[in-house]
Amino acid sequence: MIRQQLRTSVCVLLVLGVMYASASSAEAPNSVGAMPLKGQPSSIKMIAAPVNIAPGDLLEISVFDNPELTQQVRVGADGKAQLALIGSVQFAGLTGQEASDMVARELREHNFLLRPQVNVLIKEYSSQGVSVMGEVQHPGVYQVLGARTLLDLVSMAGGLTNTADTRITIKRRTGTEENVTVKLKNDDAQSALSNNVQIYPGDLILVPRAGIVYIMGDVNKPGGFVMQDNGKITLLQALAQAGGASQTAAINRAVLLRKNDDGYVKTTKLEVGKISRGQDGDVELHANDIVFVPNSRLKNAMRTTQSMVETIGSASIYGVVH
Numbered sequence: 001m002i003r004q005q006l007r008t009s010v011c012v013l014l015v016l017g018v019m020y021a022s023a024s025s026a027e028a029p030n031s032v033g034a035m036p037l038k039g040q041p042s043s044i045k046m047i048a049a050p051v052n053i054a055p056g057d058l059l060e061i062s063v064f065d066n067p068e069l070t071q072q073v074r075v076g077a078d079g080k081a082q083l084a085l086i087g088s089v090q091f092a093g094l095t096g097q098e099a100s101d102m103v104a105r106e107l108r109e110h111n112f113l114l115r116p117q118v119n120v121l122i123k124e125y126s127s128q129g130v131s132v133m134g135e136v137q138h139p140g141v142y143q144v145l146g147a148r149t150l151l152d153l154v155s156m157a158g159g160l161t162n163t164a165d166t167r168i169t170i171k172r173r174t175g176t177e178e179n180v181t182v183k184l185k186n187d188d189a190q191s192a193l194s195n196n197v198q199i200y201p202g203d204l205i206l207v208p209r210a211g212i213v214y215i216m217g218d219v220n221k222p223g224g225f226v227m228q229d230n231g232k233i234t235l236l237q238a239l240a241q242a243g244g245a246s247q248t249a250a251i252n253r254a255v256l257l258r259k260n261d262d263g264y265v266k267t268t269k270l271e272v273g274k275i276s277r278g279q280d281g282d283v284e285l286h287a288n289d290i291v292f293v294p295n296s297r298l299k300n301a302m303r304t305t306q307s308m309v310e311t312i313g314s315a316s317i318y319g320v321v322h
Contacts, residue, residue, distance in 0.1 A: 051147055051200050053091045053099060054173050055079050056126025061103060064117035072123065085112055096120050125201040126173075132157040134207035135164035149196045150182065153205055160184070163226050165210040173202025211287025215242035218249035218295045227287060235283040235291065236276060245272065250296040256283070257290040264290060 053059065055077050063069040073081040079092025086106045091099055099120040107116040129141040130153055137158025144153075150168070154160065170180040182195040199205065211227040220243030227233045235256075245251045251272040257264045270291065274280040285291070 051095070051122060051125075053094050053096070053122060054126055054202060055092055057091075057122050058124035059091065059099070060121045060123045062119050062121075063107070063113070064119075066113065066116075075126075086110065096122060128201045130199055130201060131204045132207070133204065135161045135209050136207050137161060144199075144201055147198045147200050150184075150199055150205070151193075151196050153199050154184070154207075160207060163209050163212070165208045165231060167208070167231065169206045169208070170197065170199065171204040171206065173200055213238050213285045213287070214290045215239060215293070216290060217254070217293035218246045219293050220244055220246055227285075231287075233285050235270065235272070235285060238285060238291065239272065245293050248295055250294045251276075254291055254293045256285075257292060258286065259288050 053075060055075050057075045058072060059075065059081065060072050061070065061083065069084065071084055073083060075081045075091050080088050080090050083089050083103065083106075086103070089102070089106070094102065096119075100118045103120060104116045104118040107113045107118070125145075128145060129143050130148070131141050132153055133139050136154065137160075139157065142153060142156045150170070154168075166184055167181050168184065170182070172180070180197060182197055184195060211231055212224045213227060213233055214222075214224045215238050216222045219239065222242060225233070225238055225241045239245065252274065254270040254272050256267050256270055258267045259265075270283065271280060272293070275282055
């Protein structure tokens with residue numbers, strides 16, 4: 001009797017053990033899927049935006065299970081193309097998927113096919129090159145197939161020059177002209193990545209030259225300085241880049257020269273000492289401004305504008321300090 005009870009207890013324990021093992025093995029995959037390992041790379045990938053069809057593109061149009069309807073057409077300057085059975089169709093501005101849906105709809109509405117499955121492929125772009133012009137190391141036309149990013153194209157062109165503006169203009173290849181201005185900041189990777197827009201064959205990237213201000217006279221490093229902070233720079237920032245005024249400088253008799261249609265004119269006297277102590281507000285400089293800091297030993301620090309321009313008119317003024 002006792003032996004029979006022991007055998008029964010052992011059997012029950014074995015059954016419970018098998019059931020627990022089965023349940024554990026069934027739950028294991030779900031728990032692993034719900035809690036990925038720390039540091040496991042994400043499977044999310046950024047998908048490039050589709051390329052719009054433009055005048056001059058060569059399209060290949062195919063219909064599933066109807067090879068006789070396969071055709072290649074060139075989009076005209078008006079953005080239209082002639083299709084067999086359908087006639088003139090407006091393609092410019094559409095993506096490949098939108099064009100596929102439109103052709104399928106036309107075939108269905110004209111009662112040619114009941115449920116057409118259409119594929120429109122941009123087989124040849126009107127211009128497979130992207131023009132990168134302006135302040136890059138190697139301006140030119142770069143051949144690309146499909147969409148690339150702005151950083152890709154700037155890299156192909158050798159990167160920006162030291163005098164490049166951070167605001168870049170993109171002229172799109174689409175029928176309507178579109179200008180997009182983005183900012184690429186070398187000291188802010190997150191900002192650069194967020195502005196890393198898509199570039200398509202036929203687009204034009206224009207990198208303008210940044211503005212330059214000139215600090216001349218009795219300073220430690222006179223010369224021209226690039227306005228790299230979004231095209232803005234103040235008097236104190238420019239003086240700091242020029243190494244500050246020398247010990248013999250008459251800093252409260254500095255003069256700002258600003259250029260107009262008639263040339264440079266004296267606009268104001270700058271009391272740099274008061275500005276640096278916070279007694280006066282800092283002055284925002286404009287592109288091509290000249291700040292002249294005289295020497296305190298000069299008998300007539302407030303010389304005429306013409307004589308100051310002649311003093312700083314040497315070729316060295318235009319050398320950009322990197």
